[in-house]
Amino acid sequence: MNALRNLRVNAKRLRVAQGLSQEALSERAGLGYKHYQKIESGNWNELYLSTVEALAKALGVTMGCLLDAPPKGKADRVANLKAGRRRKRI
Numbered sequence: 273m274n275a276l277r278n279l280r281v282n283a284k285r286l287r288v289a290q291g292l293s294q295e296a297l298s299e300r301a302g303l304g305y306k307h308y309q310k311i312e313s314g315n316w317n318e319l320y321l322s323t324v325e326a327l328a329k330a331l332g333v334t335m336g337c338l339l340d341a342p343p344k345g346k347a348d349r350v351a352n353l354k355a356g357r358r359r360k361r362i
Contacts, residue, residue: 301330
């Protein structure tokens, strides 16, 4: 897993946990809504440290927290939700 994917997964996980919309987080971080939307969806291949820093500050975490591998299982759940797949309950 690379840093961009970690950032995407962690930012979404933390944003949702804090009850923020993409628009609210982008405003809090001082980013354009469309810019943040591209980061979270994985359609952005270049990222500046200043952007990571702004997102970390807006989410109240360190930059390392955003770039580290997400807790086990979290990345898979986010990927499954993005792909429209849901886990079956047994």
